[in-house]
Amino acid sequence: MIQFLSECDFKFPFKKREISKWIKDITSSKRFVCGDISYIFVDSARIVAVNVEFLQHDYPTDIITFDYTSDKIISGDIFICPEVVKGNAIDFNTSFEEELKRVIIHGILHLCGVTDKSVEEEFVMHREEDAALLVFNK
Numbered sequence: 001m002i003q004f005l006s007e008c009d010f011k012f013p014f015k016k017r018e019i020s021k022w023i024k025d026i027t028s029s030k031r032f033v034c035g036d037i038s039y040i041f042v043d044s045a046r047i048v049a050v051n052v053e054f055l056q057h058d059y060p061t062d063i064i065t066f067d068y069t070s071d072k073i074i075s076g077d078i079f080i081c082p083e084v085v086k087g088n089a090i091d092f093n094t095s096f097e098e099e100l101k102r103v104i105i106h107g108i109l110h111l112c113g114v115t116d117k118s119v120e121e122e123f124v125m126h127r128e129e130d131a132a133l134l135v136f137n138k
Contacts, residue, residue, distance in 0.1 A: 008043040010082045022136045030112040035075035047081040065110040078107035105132040
């Protein structure tokens with residue numbers, strides 16, 4: 001089950017059924033099955049608190065993914081900070097909605113085993129995100 005939860009003043013701008021189908025399509029294309037996935041939208045103070053507690057980073061990020069995947073069933077909690085996503089959209093000269101879709105699928109790609117720790121891995125992650133966005137935007 002895919003859930004979209006908000007701990008802040010945020011109204012999800014997409015049809016949840018449409019986004020869920022897209023997530024399942026991308027997951028299936030990676031030869032995984034969706035288990036329990038929770039998107040939790042939080043403000044910048046909460047994302048900093050999560051960063052400090054679990055990653056020892058004292059700054060806000062757009063996304064933090066907690067991976068509970070077992071075998072080929074992806075599951076996880078994906079924290080997203082819309083405030084940071086809005087700032088990134090401005091920095092990357094794109095719409096908030098497009099950047100939010102990128103971040104949503106970024107978390108799924110992490111659950112499917114795509115990493116972004118090195119420059120090479122970042123390149124692969126961006127390529128995978130772009131391919132997933134093309135699927136959604138057809």
